[in-house]
Amino acid sequence: MGAKTQSSSDSPARAAIAAMLAWVLPGLGHWYLGHRQRAIIFFVTMSVTFWAGVAIGGVRSTITPRDNGPWIAAQLCVGPQSLLALYWSERLAERAIREAGPGQKPTKYKASWPASNISVVYAGVAGLLNLLVIIDALARADASSGREQARGPPREAADRRAGQSA
Amino acid sequence: MNLLALFENDIPIRGFMRLGLLAPLALSIAVTYKTIHCERLRDIPVASLTLCFSILAGMMSIGVGLLLVFKLLA
Numbered sequence: 001m002g003a004k005t006q007s008s009s010d011s012p013a014r015a016a017i018a019a020m021l022a023w024v025l026p027g028l029g030h031w032y033l034g035h036r037q038r039a040i041i042f043f044v045t046m047s048v049t050f051w052a053g054v055a056i057g058g059v060r061s062t063i064t065p066r067d068n069g070p071w072i073a074a075q076l077c078v079g080p081q082s083l084l085a086l087y088w089s090e091r092l093a094e095r096a097i098r099e100a101g102p103g104q105k106p107t108k109y110k111a112s113w114p115a116s117n118i119s120v121v122y123a124g125v126a127g128l129l130n131l132l133v134i135i136d137a138l139a140r141a142d143a144s145s146g147r148e149q150a151r152g153p154p155r156e157a158a159d160r161r162a163g164q165s166a
Numbered sequence: 167m168n169l170l171a172l173f174e175n176d177i178p179i180r181g182f183m184r185l186g187l188l189a190p191l192a193l194s195i196a197v198t199y200k201t202i203h204c205e206r207l208r209d210i211p212v213a214s215l216t217l218c219f220s221i222l223a224g225m226m227s228i229g230v231g232l233l234l235v236f237k238l239l240a
Binding site: 037038041042045046048049051052054055056057058059060061088092109110111112114115116118119121122125126129132133136 | 172173174175176177178179184187190191194195197198199201202207210
């Protein structure tokens, strides 16, 4: 009984940890749940998509809350990688303003169309896909705890079998 | 070449490349979706490629359809 209560109270915590890890590094939530090959596929897919987007349009045009509006919310779902890119983008914007001088438009490191649009979509889609992966990690954590509860705690099952044989 | 410069400056995109960049994005969506949905890992490559081609074919047919509508209305 005690083991059953502990298992059901562990389930939300396990799911929350898996979701948090999935945001920290794409695929890490699945790694934590034991789906290691899936975790590697997620990590490679998300990271390549996100950084391919940044490479297409340059970090300053891709990760910028000022120019891209709500896309930044989707991009931030990739996790600390996107925060790093955001910091880098801000630093480049400051450098561009310094280099442009007073009264000049700081256009350095700015991408031209259509690279600017394509890069934003790439990084945004990577973030939205990671959101799906986070939801999947939550579902898998919930499903695995459900299976454990359906099977019953191993010690109780062993005791039952021992009682039946005696 | 400085590796960081690759991420600081944009890549000039012209002509067919504009359309070609749809394929890697569709592949990444297909791989993620099928990795979530496939029970067996060995099913993922074929299922992902099938879905990727379906997405591309769907997008192309929508594009052609809209072009036809545009030509008819013009």
